[in-house]
Amino acid sequence: MIGEYKFGSITIDGKNYRHDVEIRWTGEVLPWQRKESHLIEPADLERGLKENPEMIIFGTGANGRLKVSEAIPRLLEEKGIKLVINLTEEAVKTFNLLDCQKEKPRIIVFLHLTC
Template identity: 25%
Template sequence: MKFQLDQPQGGNTISKHQEGCVWVNARAYQHSLLVPWQGDVQAWPATRLDELQESHFEQVLALRPELVVFGSGSRLRFVHPRLYRALIDARIGVETMDLAAACRTYTVLASEGRSVVAALLLETV
């Protein structure tokens, strides 16, 4: 039994993910990216968790979401809250998950019409 639309009208959908690759709107991405609930998918210049800076999360802030789902890579890892302080100050929620959980959670929230951004870290070696 099907419970949700494959592609919400006018919104972005994450249809598949695997190590090093995420499919958004049937297009494969092999780099870190920001997936807003609506609008263009953006390249995110984050390549490794230990290289994340405040400016990476300020790019997310510019999208003006109500919630950010941060996919920290193949396993759950947390960054220091000072990195996403601008989001906290703007009263934007931030949830950290591994990549698979972040993709699933984003899909559910976006299908509900929520103003959500998936910030997905696809680390390069």
């Protein structure tokens, strides 16, 4: 479960992270790096897509500065993957609500921790 999020840091299962993260429904937490710091391109999702998620959630930062390429919604729709895009604080809430379900979906959340 994702604990506290504040600008520049996030606590996940009691451990603090100060870099953007990819969190999988399995509980695995990975660093998330993009080719461009404020734009998500399809190549930035390759590692996660190999896991065959049912849903991807993007947290676009505290102020929403991280933008999602127009190619992403089309790509995910073609693969039958649901997409949620929101500010990081709201993305965390969405992930936590879904993560508590008895039959939780295969979700990957990508969180930008700063602007």
